Amino acid sequence: xxxxxxxxxxxxxxxxxxxxxxxxxxxxxxxxxxxxxxxxxxxxxxxxxxxxxxxxxxxxxxxxxxxxxxxxxxxxxxxxxxxxxxxxxxxxxxxxxxxxxxxxxxxxxxxxxxxxxxxxxxxxxxxxxxxxxxxxxxxxxxxxxxxxxxxxxxxxxxxxxxxxxxxxxxxxxxxxxxxxxxxxxxxxxxxxxxxxxxxxxxxxxxxxxxxxxxxxxxxxxxxxxxxxxx
Amino acid sequence: xxxxxxxxxxxxxxxxxxxxxxxxxxxxxxxxxxxxxxxxxxxxxxxxxxxxxxxxxxxxxxxxxxxxxxxxxxxxxxxxxxxxxxxxxxxxxxxxxxxxxxxxxxxxxxxxxxxxxxxxxxxxxxxxxxxxxxxxxxxxxxxxxxxxxxxxxxxxxxxxxxxxxxxxxxxxxxxxxxxxxxxxxxxxxxxxxxxxxxxxxxxxxxxxxxxxxxxxxxxxxxxxxxxxxx
Numbered sequence: 001x002x003x004x005x006x007x008x009x010x011x012x013x014x015x016x017x018x019x020x021x022x023x024x025x026x027x028x029x030x031x032x033x034x035x036x037x038x039x040x041x042x043x044x045x046x047x048x049x050x051x052x053x054x055x056x057x058x059x060x061x062x063x064x065x066x067x068x069x070x071x072x073x074x075x076x077x078x079x080x081x082x083x084x085x086x087x088x089x090x091x092x093x094x095x096x097x098x099x100x101x102x103x104x105x106x107x108x109x110x111x112x113x114x115x116x117x118x119x120x121x122x123x124x125x126x127x128x129x130x131x132x133x134x135x136x137x138x139x140x141x142x143x144x145x146x147x148x149x150x151x152x153x154x155x156x157x158x159x160x161x162x163x164x165x166x167x168x169x170x171x172x173x174x175x176x177x178x179x180x181x182x183x184x185x186x187x188x189x190x191x192x193x194x195x196x197x198x199x200x201x202x203x204x205x206x207x208x209x210x211x212x213x214x215x216x217x218x219x220x221x222x223x224x225x226x227x228x229x230x
Numbered sequence: 231x232x233x234x235x236x237x238x239x240x241x242x243x244x245x246x247x248x249x250x251x252x253x254x255x256x257x258x259x260x261x262x263x264x265x266x267x268x269x270x271x272x273x274x275x276x277x278x279x280x281x282x283x284x285x286x287x288x289x290x291x292x293x294x295x296x297x298x299x300x301x302x303x304x305x306x307x308x309x310x311x312x313x314x315x316x317x318x319x320x321x322x323x324x325x326x327x328x329x330x331x332x333x334x335x336x337x338x339x340x341x342x343x344x345x346x347x348x349x350x351x352x353x354x355x356x357x358x359x360x361x362x363x364x365x366x367x368x369x370x371x372x373x374x375x376x377x378x379x380x381x382x383x384x385x386x387x388x389x390x391x392x393x394x395x396x397x398x399x400x401x402x403x404x405x406x407x408x409x410x411x412x413x414x415x416x417x418x419x420x421x422x423x424x425x426x427x428x429x430x431x432x433x434x435x436x437x438x439x440x441x442x443x444x445x446x447x448x449x450x451x452x453x454x455x456x457x458x459x460x
Contacts, residue, residue, distance in 0.1 A: 090406075
């Protein structure tokens with residue numbers, strides 16, 4: 001088993017996960033307007049220039065997408081949930097909200113959200129330890145390794161693993177502080193659109209969690225789509 | 231101005247903040263039973279051996295303490311709020327709860343809490359960017375630099391800046407998702423006691439936030455105390 005203490009080291013998954021080898025466009029840069037698939041259980045990196053729009057599409061409606069954004073100039077600066085929450089004074093971004101980095105600079109603005117707006121900012125991306133604690137034995141695809149692999153596929157060494165924005169994940173905290181684990185309320189074709197406020201690299205992982213109902217009652221993992229708009 | 235992009239680089243504060251030079255005990259290791267002061271606006275590191283108890287005391291009752299814990303064997307493994315929340319399925323730890331690292335291993339167990347149990351796990355530690363966005367000009371003491379300095383004072387280079395456990399910080403999220411900024415509900419002498427589940431280094435910063443009422447309606451910053459129990 002590979003040592004996972006260091007954030008840039010991923011487990012070696014089985015042959016079906018191509019996150020470390022398949023690249024969208026040229027080193028993550030794709031032509032505006034092209035619809036790109038994030039295969040089920042896998043992750044991909046997408047380069048977005050300042051001013052461009054990035055759209056993430058919940059093709060099948062029930063799929064959670066773990067989402068990260070890193071400054072292209074310095075990947076040590078990245079979208080940060082714990083810095084975004086005090087900046088917005090709310091848990092979850094809504095259309096019009098600027099989302100900040102760990103240096104509290106805007107990296108993305110959420111422009112549009114056709115879904116009911118239920119997303120999570122509280123929960124770490126799943127990793128091999130999570131699946132083992134839930135009773136799984138052996139390797140299991142996971143969003144943390146997908147992040148590591150998707151960035152390594154375009155030559156980027158990950159400095160740390162930030163908490164993701166979990167698109168469409170329905171894990172609301174109650175006033176009591178208890179967190180619920182519920183299926184998404186999104187519908188097929190729902191999409192969120194962001195404007196890049198700096199040159200950045202976004203990573204999207206089609207979350208492979210099939211031991212909890214966060215990807216729908218049937219726990220079938222499906223693909224997502226992304227597109228860059230000029 | 232020092233480049234703050236890298237997590238181990240702190241601003242140079244003015245001469246009143248001794249977080250980078252004053253050390254508790256011998257390189258952070260103190261005799262069990264001794265009451266140690268965390269001066270107002272400053273941070274200190276404390277080494278705790280597996281099985282020892284660490285007590286943090288809200289001496290004056292109204293002071294927030296930003297709290298971190300790092301594995302002594304590998305500071306890249308640390309207490310992680312975003313990993314703790316799904317493990318506990320709640321926002322805030324309560325007595326009896328094991329708190330996990332970014333590898334989902336228990337690092338501390340919360341044994342006792344004499345306060346009403348209101349603590350925050352959602353908000354990044356304050357930093358110079360936060361104070362500048364709130365309108366402050368020039369340097370302002372901040373918990374992020376206090377963390378960097380307190381660890382550097384005992385020779386530890388910080389690999390990243392995790393989200394802290396903000397002891398006694400009263401910033402509850404409403405069902406709407408809005409986050410409130412309220413004074414602490416703790417009382418003088420309230421204390422939380424943890425058991426170390428591995429050899430660790432804890433860092434406590436007496437939060438210098440005086441531009442929001444999180445440290446009491448008077449926004450006067452006060453000291454905290456810590457003690458190791460055998």
